[in-house]
Amino acid sequence: MQNYHSYHDRSVIDSFMSVASVAFGKEPAIAESGDYTFFAGARSDAFFFDFDGIKNLFDIRGGRNFTALHLSGEFPWTGVDSNTQANVCSMVLELPTAQLLDTTPDIRIWGRCSVRRDGTLLHVDRAGHPSVSSFFNTDDTKEEYNASEPEHDRDRWMPMFVHLLGHTGGYTDEEAVAAVDAEGILPDMLTFNPALPAKYPNGRVFTDDVIDYRLASLTKGDCPPSGLRPHTDTLQVFPYLGPPH
Template identity: 70%
Template structure:
């Protein structure tokens, strides 16, 4: 998200770049079952073995829901095991951040489709997070509102305005000058 960060007065678009991957698939290629789920993993080779150092489906899930003690285990695991392994931890956190009851937290997790941690896209529905993700979707404010039951106010940042009309859609990286 871009614009001036109100707590700093700094134009956030000019201070950082985001590494992105854009995949373009014709909707017709998704038939007959158009619902797709996507997740990714980053791995590093250490001592001749691949070590899984990060994974993501929904934006910011790992960052907001994991602790220093669980992050490595989460990154090494796969979404198929997410609900059985991580539901309790997610519910616990939501109880603290948003005063959710256990039942409310589970309903919210299910409504947003957070577990398993795979970003879903159904092309028969409008594209906007959590049904896929547009480059202008404000996923951090969405996650903060989700965690707090809407109690954390919007940060005032606005989406990038330099999105391209054609593939790869992501604008030119911003040059950071010192």
């Protein structure tokens, strides 16, 4: 069994917690401590996708969520970005790349969302790779998946992923396992090797069309690209995400 550990510099975190504030306006409240820069608050969401086009590709009846993909031969995309006016609650941390280069060899990142219930934080959702939870889980499995942790992903979820890839892309069991391993989606943690260019699935940048990538993977390249363009309101300077709408 693999163990997944998190590392943090407690003094840096304590420093940010003492001076950082959550910003909801146009101007970001930026906190700095030595080589670290931190922001938390509302920003424009850089994620772009054609939701009506996605719905044209899937039969979501019967609690199947986005797992019953069908390619009818008709072009599914509308050409309309469904996310141009959305905001996202963001946390941005900038640090020297040199501090990441001694990883062995990759950084693996996942996040959880918790709700406070009876005085206790209850883990109810998580994310690592973009869109994996949506496209691999039915309504019957998504709550268990989202409430679990990556440590047990391969044992618990590999058979389901293999079955789905056989259905959506005609993968053999061996091909499906190889595809999952090549992308590193189980365990479901976003992998980044700082010695290599950042482009999904090695990390993720704002211009990556992760929906096109996921659908191409599911269908062995048979799903046509959506043709959408990345958002133009991202910034070249910290915190990189544009002001909220």
